[in-house]
Amino acid sequence: MKTDNIKSIAVVAAVIVTSEGILATQRGSGDFKDKWEFPGGKIEAGETPEQALMREIREELDLEIRIDSFLDTVDYTYPDFNIKLHVYVCSVISGILNLKEHKSLKWLKSDGLYSVEWLPADKVILPALENYLENVTVDKKDDMPAYTYLQEGHFALLRKPVPHIVNPKDAIVRVTLSSICTSDLHIKHGSVPRAVPGITVGHEMVGVVEQVGREVANVKPGDRVTVNVETYCGECFFCKNGYVNNCEDQDGGWALGCRIDGGQACYVRVPHADMGLNRIPDNVTDEQALFVGDILATGYWAARISEIKEEDTVLIIGAGPTGVCTLLCVKLKNPRKIIVCEKSEERIAFIKRHYPDVMVVKPENCKDFVMQESAHGGADVVLEVAGADDTFRLAWECARPNAVVTVVALYDKPQVLPLPDMYGKNLTFKTGGVDGCDCEEILRLISEGKIDTTPLITHRFALDEIEEAYRVFENRLDGVIKVAVNEN
Amino acid sequence: MKTDNIKSIAVVAAVIVTSEGILATQRGSGDFKDKWEFPGGKIEAGETPEQALMREIREELDLEIRIDSFLDTVDYTYPDFNIKLHVYVCSVISGILNLKEHKSLKWLKSDGLYSVEWLPADKVILPALENYLENVTVDKKDDMPAYTYLQEGHFALLRKPVPHIVNPKDAIVRVTLSSICTSDLHIKHGSVPRAVPGITVGHEMVGVVEQVGREVANVKPGDRVTVNVETYCGECFFCKNGYVNNCEDQDGGWALGCRIDGGQACYVRVPHADMGLNRIPDNVTDEQALFVGDILATGYWAARISEIKEEDTVLIIGAGPTGVCTLLCVKLKNPRKIIVCEKSEERIAFIKRHYPDVMVVKPENCKDFVMQESAHGGADVVLEVAGADDTFRLAWECARPNAVVTVVALYDKPQVLPLPDMYGKNLTFKTGGVDGCDCEEILRLISEGKIDTTPLITHRFALDEIEEAYRVFENRLDGVIKVAVNEN
Incomplete structure (x- = not known):
């Protein structure tokens, strides 16, 4: 006996939304000639639905899209096969629309969704799309x-x-x-x-x-x-x-x-x-x-997780913008001493000018200086905000036994953790990126005059000048620390 | 005008204490011929006092000593020079006493310290030595x-x-x-x-x-x-x-x-x-x-610092003796699930037999198994107690974001900390050796029946059989986990 299974096909479709409206395309051939659909097609072996959709839109319309949101999955049974249609809301990233497979297109407004004759499966998704569009203003503004x-x-x-x-x-x-x-x-x-x-x-x-x-x-x-x-x-x-x-x-x-x-x-x-x-x-x-x-959320988070006490000597490695934000937040904990390690003369001068109560040392003298300024054979807390070649090693070497070493920096390369050398030193390493959920508290501290990051803003540009802003910032020209980019 | 500085000499001397008493040696030549002294001599360039003392005793007496305790430093002015004499209490490690520079020796009891005619500088230290000996019984027992x-x-x-x-x-x-x-x-x-x-x-x-x-x-x-x-x-x-x-x-x-x-x-x-x-x-x-x-203090400390909560899935890597002690102490925290990763069939069988409520997995399946058994993409807490080639990597890979990874193991080699790969995973690493200050609490838990490590003791020897005990333990013969060595 022959089993007569109905074939099941997984397909994807894009609801492409632009300021013109929502894109509908009309078939020029095949069983459903002249019917309208959301562009898309079959998922091929080895593809994710998203990969398939981006490929299909490139092939059919010459457009690069970004998938903004999953909308719905529709199961629809045609006489000869089933389809499982995954539908996504998308935006155009680049390209000039070029109909390579369809005979025609329309940009539908949200009140005109039913103005064309859809393929049966595509029609099923219209209620979900209507519901979605209730919460969306298809923007009429210029780009x-x-x-x-x-x-x-x-x-x-x-x-x-x-x-x-x-x-x-x-x-x-x-x-x-x-x-x-x-x-x-x-x-x-x-x-x-x-x-x-x-x-x-x-x-x-x-x-x-x-x-x-x-x-x-x-x-x-x-x-x-x-x-x-x-x-x-x-x-x-x-x-x-x-x-x-x-x-x-x-x-x-x-x-x-x-x-x-x-x-x-x-x-x-x-x-x-x-x-x-x-x-x-x-x-x-x-x-x-x-x-x-x-960066201020980062400094605040780093100071928060570092278990700083008032009797502590705290070492901050790196006085770049995030290092300075970290310094400002560490100061709120009132530790006994704060030592900043920095190699750039410009940044050292910045720290000395704005935060004269903080000690500054260069990397080559850092370990000796920290030992001398610490009560218990090293810094009680180290915050590594430099991410340079040797600063991770410097961080744990300058820490006293049982210290907390918070690694704020983002490194290009893996670091060596020489556990045999530090066995018994009982260090705690806290790694990672900011958990930025203290912004309300930070704003309150700024409002009360307890944090001020405005000295970091050394240069100002308009959005139209952003390429110049990048040139200055990336090449550290003209003593730049941070740039502010204003709306045009 | 010629400046006539008096020469100052740094010397060391050993108060060698054995069951015979305290060693005094008599000079056979020189200015102080026939006077008694504690053996020792000048510190040479580049030597520490301890190095000088061990060398001098080797040269003068053919003995290897161990320096047990610093006793005192005496400044004494002889007519032609000053000496600064550092005196240490020492034990004999090995060697047969052989007088190579002195003419005679005596073993003095604590009540006979003044029975010989000391060199002037050596006599100065007798009160400090008497004070010291008040707290010491020069032991009369056999070796x-x-x-x-x-x-x-x-x-x-x-x-x-x-x-x-x-x-x-x-x-x-x-x-x-x-x-x-x-x-x-x-x-x-x-x-x-x-x-x-x-x-x-x-x-x-x-x-x-x-x-x-x-x-x-x-x-x-x-x-x-x-x-x-x-x-x-x-x-x-x-x-x-x-x-x-x-x-x-x-x-x-x-x-x-x-x-x-x-x-x-x-x-x-x-x-x-x-x-x-x-x-x-x-x-x-x-x-x-x-x-x-x-090892039980280690397990207790590791569980204590690992911030284990009742809803957690805890992974313990390694079911050696310390791993089992760690497991026993983790169990006291009542986490939702405990997974033990171990490669040895013998140890896996031990865990299954004694702790049937614990899940066991082999290293090669560990990551998948942990992901499957965890609610949040990995173990909430990982305790690394294996110290094998790949177990540090396994530890952080099996941890969920923001997990605590406690490194209990002692490694032979530095480990790689691939911070770029784990950026944003926000792991906390706690490293080190036991802070063993919870023994009273641990004894109370044993007394209450809450911890029992006796299944670990698989073999028993007398002290005289300790070489055999090492052979069995080191080569993991006969299913050994831990040996107990009884007094003879």
């Missing part, structure tokens, strides 16, 4: 400049559509002031593998809320806000424990300016806006708040 | 067997003098039961550089207090006691913070059986006896208490 990671070694100021709400927890923020972070340079030079080509970079910014999804409760249009470098849901195991950097949400962790469009642009879409945005107190300027969401 | 580290690769059962009180905080303990630890093997094979050749090994033992110095308050002769692997003063910064492994005392940390004579012998001298000895409750046998001071 905007957006500083974009094209490929390893290349950023460029492109024009892109203004972002829109794609999830009811999103907010759209008009970026009034942004900055450039060393991590942006890491993306540029290809050392952040998860960074997505085509993405708008930038993850240090403040702005004004322009629009919020219907589930956003903590901020409203018109609010001045800081934007957190990390996206987090606030609900998963990690968020509930304050480990927001490892939020389990698909956008969780450092996504902005890395895996979803960031803030070196006029507007930014912020997922989980209730978590990622904090209102700036009226007496705090944009420049005062600029670093709250990233 | 005893003591298992001794001769040189890399070689241990031997020698006969040595029974130890005596050299400091008022010392106790002498008659060792009723001892064990062999993997660290003893590390000493044997030269991988513990600070281990001193000539030392009696052994740092896991219980016994009966034989004698106490006048400042010992917590134990008295006749008390059954556990002996702590670590010597600690209880008063320095590190001790006050519970970091007794880094006690600043000269004997602080792991000294017994490493830098001072240990317990694979009939008697052991325990410095800081009030800290290092704990009375064994009456309902606890010697075998039940045998591991309290070392």
Whole structure:
């Protein structure tokens, strides 16, 4: 007896949303000639649905897309086969639309979704799409400049559509002031593998809320806000424990300016806006708040986890921007002594000028100096914020037994942990990236005059001048520490 | 004008104490012919006082000595020169006394110190020596067997003098039961550089207090006691913070059986006896208490610092004796799941037989198994107690983000800490050796039936059979886990 199984096919389709509307394409041949569909096609062996969709859209329309959001999966039984259709909401990254397989296209507005004759399976997804669109304004504004990671070694100021709400927890923020972070340079030079080509970079910014999804409760249009470098849901195991950097949400962790469009642009879409945005107190300027969401959050987190006590000698290795933010937050703990280790004369002068109560030492003298200034054979706490070739070794060598060594720096290379040499020294190493969930507290401290990062801002540019801002920042020209990039 | 400086000479002298008494030697020539002195001589360029003393005694008496205690420094002005005389109390390690420079010797009892005509400088130290001897019984007993580290690769059962009180905080303990630890093997094979050749090994033992110095308050002769692997003063910064492994005392940390004579012998001298000895409750046998001071203290410490919560999945890598002790102490924290990773079939069978509620997995399946059994992408806590080639990597790979990874194992080689790969995983690494200051609490738990390490004792030997005990333990013969070595 022959078993007559009906064939089942996995396919993907893109709801491509632009300022023109939603793209529908018309078949020019085959069983369903003249019917309308969302472009897409079969998932081939070895492909993920997302890979298949990006390939299909490239083949059918000559477009590079980004997948913004999963919409729905539809099971539909045709007479001869079943299909399992996975549908995603997408944006165009680049390319000029060129119909290579279809005979025609239409840009549908949300009230015109039923104005064409859809393929049966595609028609099934319309209610989910309508529901989705209720929470989205297909933006009518012009496009905007957006500083974009094209490929390893290349950023460029492109024009892109203004972002829109794609999830009811999103907010759209008009970026009034942004900055450039060393991590942006890491993306540029290809050392952040998860960074997505085509993405708008930038993850240090403040702005004004322009629009919020219907589930956003903590901020409203018109609010001045800081934007957190990390996206987090606030609900998963990690968020509930304050480990927001490892939020389990698909956008969780450092996504902005890395895996979803960031803030070196006029507007930014912020997922989980209730978590990622904090209102700036009226007496705090944009420049005062600029670093709250990233490097200042990092310094605050590093000081928080380092178990600093008032009798401690604390060593901070590295007086770059994050090192200075770390210093400011360590000072709030009132340790007995703070020693900063830095090799650049310019940065040493900066520390001496602004923080005369802090001791500064060069790397080559650091170990001897720390031993001399410590009561118990080394620093009680070490914060490694340099990430240079030899600074990890310096960190543990300068620590006293049973010290906490907090590794804030991002390294290019694996480090050697010589456990036989340090056996019995009983060090605790805390590693990782910021869990940036203290922004409200940091803003309060700024408002009370207890933290001031404005001396870090040495240069100011407009968004249109961002290439020059990068040139100055990346090459450390003209004594630059941090740049502020204003909206045009 | 000629400046007529008086020459100043740095010299060392040894108060050599044996069961015969205190060694005095008589000069056979020179200005002070026929006068008596403590043997010694000038410190040569580049020598420490201790090195000079050991060399001089070798040259003058053909003896190898160990320096037990610094006694005093005397400044004395002779007509033509000054001397600065550093005096140490010493024991004989090996050699047959042979007078190569002196004409005669005497063994003085403590009440006969003034019975010879001393050199003037040597006479000055007699009051300090008398004061010292008040707290010391120059032991009249026979010598005893003591298992001794001769040189890399070689241990031997020698006969040595029974130890005596050299400091008022010392106790002498008659060792009723001892064990062999993997660290003893590390000493044997030269991988513990600070281990001193000539030392009696052994740092896991219980016994009966034989004698106490006048400042010992917590134990008295006749008390059954556990002996702590670590010597600690209880008063320095590190001790006050519970970091007794880094006690600043000269004997602080792991000294017994490493830098001072240990317990694979009939008697052991325990410095800081009030800290290092704990009375064994009456309902606890010697075998039940045998591991309290070392591997069980290690397991208890590791579980204590690992921040284990009841909802956690805990991974323990390695089911050797310390791994099993760690397991027993982790069980006291009642985590949701405990997974033990072990490669030896024998040890896997041991875990399954004795602890059926614990999951066991082999290294090659460990990561997948842990992921499957964990709620949040890995173990919440990892304790690395194996110290094999790949187990450090396995430890951090099996940890969930923000986990605590406690490194209990002692490694032969430096480990690689691939911080770029684990960036954002935010792991905390706790490294080091046991801070063994919980023995009283551990004894209480044993007394209450909450910890039982007796299944670990698979083999029993007498002290005279210790070479065979090492052969079995080192070669893992006959299913051995731990051996118990009884007094003869």
